[in-house]
Amino acid sequence: MAVPDRGVVQGPPARPVTATRFLNWGTWGAIAVLFAVSVQQTGFNLEVVGQGMGDFLRFFGRLAPDWRALPQIWGPLVETLQIAWLGTVFGTILGLPLIFLASFNTTINPPVMFVARSILTVMRSIPDLLYAAILAPILMIGPLPGVAALTLFTMAVLAKLASEAVESIDPGPLEALRAAGAGRNRMIVFAVLPQIGATLTSFILYVFEINVRASVIIGLVGAGGIGNLINRYLSFFDYSGLGTLLIVVFGVVLAIDQLSVWLRSRLI
Amino acid sequence: MSIKRPADTIPATPPSVRRGNVFIGGAALLVLALTIFFLVTLDPLPTWARLQSGFERSGLPLLRGFVNPNWDVFPLARNAMIETVFMAVIGTTIGAVLAFPMAFLAANNLLGSRLLAFPGKTFLVGIRTFPEILFAIILVAATGPGPIAGILAMGINSVGFLGKVFSDVVEGIDAGPSEAIRAAGGNGLHVFFYSVVPQVLPEFASYVLYRFEINLRAASVLGLVGAGGIGAVLIQRLQFRRWTEISMIMIVIVVVIIVVDTLSSRVRRRLV
Amino acid sequence: MSHITFANVEVTYPGGLKALKGVDLEIPQGQFVVIVGLSGAGKSTLIRTVNSLVVPSAGDVRIGDRSVTRARGGELRRLRSDIGMIFQTFNLVKRSSVLRNVLAGRLGAVQPLRGVLGLFPKADVAFAHECLRRVGIPEKAFARADALSGGQQQRVGIARALAQRPSVMLADEPVASLDPPTSHAVMRDLKRIAREDGITTIVNLHFIDMAREYADRIVGMRDGLIVFDGTADDATDQVFEDIYGRPIDEDRDIRGRT
Ligand SMILES: Nc1ncnc2c1ncn2[C@@H]1O[C@H](COP(=O)(O)OP(=O)(O)O)[C@@H](O)[C@H]1O
Ligand SMILES: [Mg+2]
16 A cells, blocks of 8 residues: 555544534533523513413314315415425526636635625625515515525525535546646536535425425515415415415425425435 | 447446436426426416516515615614514513423433334424414414514423424434443432533534524514514504615614524534 | 657745756657656656646657647647646546546537537547557456555556557556566566557656666656656666765665565
8 A cells, every 4th residue: 555645643532622612611600691582582481381382273263164165275276386396496596606706616716705705794694584675665475475485495495505515525536637638617517517416406306395384474575376365365364274274385385395305305 | 549349338327326317207297397397387376467567566665665774664674673572582582491401301322212202203393393483373363463573482381392303312322431430439429510501502502503593584574464573663664665664674683693694603503 | 759858847836845946858759768766756757747737847848849838628628639648546437447448538628518528539538548458457447446446447557558559658657556576467568568559658667777678768866857868778886876865776776576
């Protein structure tokens, strides 16, 4: 065997940073104080909780489904899935360049990487419903603001997940292609995509699962989909309609989850 | 230079490879077809003129607000954001405290039987299927608006999430230390407190922090459906289209979430 | 045309470590040069200045009359596409097919859009198969790269470099991850192809026996400087002991005998 190139002799092992350094009495105390302040400031107490949960459970009784509501639910449900699908597709397409610009091994130069990462950080800090609420008045009521909201949301979430995968690829093929005179785009297509393809597809499916859930609620703020109908049922006190809707949503979300999880398990 | 051969010496692609290509091509076509179908059936698509007027009336003022935010609303936004953080703290704590025992019920390596693990897991899956906002609107309808509804919604959803990941952690622990304690004459409680808990605690803590990041985002928008926090301030401004104030509120939300994310992920990286 | 000139080449790595301290070397076209030296002597650094993976802090590396060191952007990529490189760890895309790995060698030559989309001209695909034939594994074209043995993977690496139709070939410890019989087989292939195609070749090798067997010319490095330059016959054991700075007789680590 050849002697492998080794930089420096290894020093003593670093002191393991264990949880004990964080989970000591000081931390528990700080958490307790934070919790106490929170409770005091929000007027939260066990009585309120008991009452709230009681109301909540009693309310469930009024959600007895009425299957005659089904025909009304069908259209908005399809629109919901439409929004989730399109948001995922467009978010992926627009997010891909950002993924590579934000990864140190595929970016153009450090300033570009910094800008891409900053944009992603801000985009990622905005919740899906906030995107929808802001975009609804701008893009008008209907499915379009929903698609736009989930597109932005997908870009942010996917780019974060995927750029970690890109940064942990085997750098060897990248170097080989650089040595062979390939430019950045060709290196990405030939050395990066084959390595992250399965992971990326799995992430896209995962984001789609999240988007299906999100697309159910963005209609609450006017961004299209079944959330509109939820609002309508609530304002007309049509609780059996609401109950029916919730059961349908439950079934559809669960089915899509299972399908997606199954696909993901086959990928890796 | 090397010998050039005519192009007809390319060997035939083997059937297995061709099948793989056909499968990938088929999947791509299916995605494309669905996308086009969904795109053309979007209804109603607003007209260009309406989009333009929407942008001029709402988009532009919002963007201008980011450059030059309205500081008048800052104290209100700050206080509402503090309340939002408090809501997330309580919601996460409820989730963590309830998920802790549930994790052990839903893990199938501790009770030794799947009898309890199965209903435990099913219950957790059921909860996670609904987004917390859905719980929130039902709670608001049932108990009236305010932060309590939001807190409970987050709590319920957090139990679903944390119960699931906690039980995965419990199922992944090393059996060695537990056996060692049993071999030394320890009972079930000893095993639990000296082997199981120390093994799972760092990962539990990491997931709780992660859930806190999620809950803070949720808490920021729960107010949009009447469940308290800064979203309540936001929805009023949205109704009256006060865009410069909305920009200020968004800035407060984004800054606080980025700061909390950064701190939390830093701690998480050192925990596990 | 493709003779290589190192003119007073110095390399200082970030952090201040001086890996090359003024190297002057002329390699005529078609020569098969083996560079030997201890780990850390600067062999990899030297070889990497030829395709500008490492940029000299002083001096100049030229191929023919073109400076690699000064080349940038598209010009550098064109120069690189004329230089094949083989790596100790093969650097294949493991999840891609062997054929696709070999075709990657054509990336520098095809039109940009074709390159990005992976739509290679028929002639290129045929040539990739031809390259695999030359390294003796034509039947592996459609296998996944990670399904191959180490020796076969390095042959794919060589085929990828050949697919560039290079006039210069660089090999950085190409056999260090292989067992001795496989090492010899790979070195024989490399030498044969270099001879047939008249490719100027620089190989870093760790084992002196192998260096003596395959080199037209041996260059010894120590501490960032060239300390020996001669034929295999000139490179006596005494010379190697000077290069390595220690007795080599029973040192299997350096001799490479098993
Ligand atoms: N990327 C790098 N950054 C800093 N120092 C390096 C780098 N690569 C190599 N070195 C150092 O430069 C010297 C020469 O390394 P190298 O050319 O790899 O030697 P060899 O290939 O002969 O083992 C060594 O001391 C090595 O630690
Ligand atoms: Mg080396």
